[in-house]
Amino acid sequence: MSQLSAYQSGLKEHNLAYELLKRKLRTSIVRQIIKILRPKDLRYIYYSIHKERPISGVIPSVEAIAQTRESFLYMALFASIYRSASRVDIKTNMDINAIVFAWDYFCNMFPGHIRERRPYGRIRPANFDEAWVITHAMKAGSADLQYCSGCRRNYFIIYCTNYPPICQICAMKNGGVRKGRPN
Known part of the structure; x- marks a missing residue:
């Protein structure tokens, strides 16, 4: 046995x-x-x-993934799918099956967006490595998914970055905050 x-x-x-x-x-x-x-x-x-060699180099940090305010929207969407699919507390554990499910579901929502090599588009995570980094950052406490009482949606925040921890949807509706600074 x-x-x-x-x-x-x-x-x-x-x-x-x-x-x-x-x-x-x-x-x-x-x-x-x-x-x-x-x-x-x-x-x-x-x-x-x-039929190609594995990607080498430094694993990206969550701070490097978000390049534009719009990319936070997609990151929030992915994080929301992951949180909904997870059977564990995502702030203390990583649910590998939920990451795989969230990634596959995210890719089905945006077919053709995946770009494993640079230059990446605004839709982030752009590859499974970035999806993994986002979930790991949420577990480590360097990123979080918050609820906005204004627009009633989840938004993604990354601590220790130039982007202020505000709802990106509300910021874009109100004339926008780009790259962490008012227009």
């Missing part, structure tokens, strides 16, 4: 690794989650799926 459960556990981890790599999550992030596969194995799986 224990051999069967160990086999099932390993199979679940392999399946999860496949699902994450299929969405082009960086192998360095997948390695933090999947302990049974070596980095070399993860790179091989990534190459087998996409």
